[in-house]
Amino acid sequence: QVQLVESGGELVQPGGSLRLSCAASGRTFSNYPMAWFRQAPGKEREFVAASRWIGGAAYTPYYADSVKGRFTISRDNASKNSVSLQMNSLKLEDTAVYYCAASSTRGLLSSFMSHEGKYDYWGQGTQVTVSS
Numbered sequence: 172q173v174q175l176v177e178s179g180g181e182l183v184q185p186g187g188s189l190r191l192s193c194a195a196s197g198r199t200f201s202n203y204p205m206a207w208f209r210q211a212p213g214k215e216r217e218f219v220a221a222s223r224w225i226g227g228a229a230y231t232p233y234y235a236d237s238v239k240g241r242f243t244i245s246r247d248n249a250s251k252n253s254v255s256l257q258m259n260s261l262k263l264e265d266t267a268v269y270y271c272a273a274s275s276t277r278g279l280l281s282s283f284m285s286h287e288g289k290y291d292y293w294g295q296g297t298q299v300t301v302s303s
Contacts, residue, residue: 173197173292175271180297183261187301191256193271193294204274205254206233207244208287209267209299216270218285220244222254224277233284238265261301268296 179191191207206221221233222244232244241260247253254271272290283289 173273175273175292175294177269177271177294177297180269180299182300182302184303185261185263185301187261188257188259189261189299191258191269191271191297191299192253193255194253195273195292196252200252200273201246201250203277204279204284204290205246206272206274206284206290207254207256207269208272209265209269210296211264211267214267216287218287219269220256221284222246223279223281223284233281235285258299261299263301266299266301268298270294270296 174196175193177193183189202224204223207219208216209219210216218235219238220242222230225231230246243257245255271294273292274289275291
């Protein structure tokens with residue numbers, strides 16, 4: 172049984188930083204896309220960042236415009252079966268439940284990396300609250 176478990180969400184002040192982690196179990200996702208989405212109260216879930224394997228130990232990142240330059244997605248160097256999201260310069264509008272997702276399509280096209288329908292496995296989410 173595949174499981175994705177997120178951790179790291181908490182209350183943080185504007186301008187602060189947080190690091191979210193997602194650990195996968197039940198199968199290996201090292202050569203498959205993994206991503207972060209978020210859902211703010213009263214809004215639809217939206218893409219945040221994704222990581223796509225491009226060969227060897229290399230991954231290419233994708234970011235929503237709203238987080239570009241502030242957030243960084245990375246894979247665990249050892250297992251590659253986990254994904255992290257380093258969030259800096261947090262804003263009030265970053266408040267949301269953050270979900271980890273993994274796709275079973277190894278060759279997912281770049282243009283689909285932000286499409287939540289292309290991800291087959293989801294975590295339960297972790298709450299990030301940015302407030303003063």
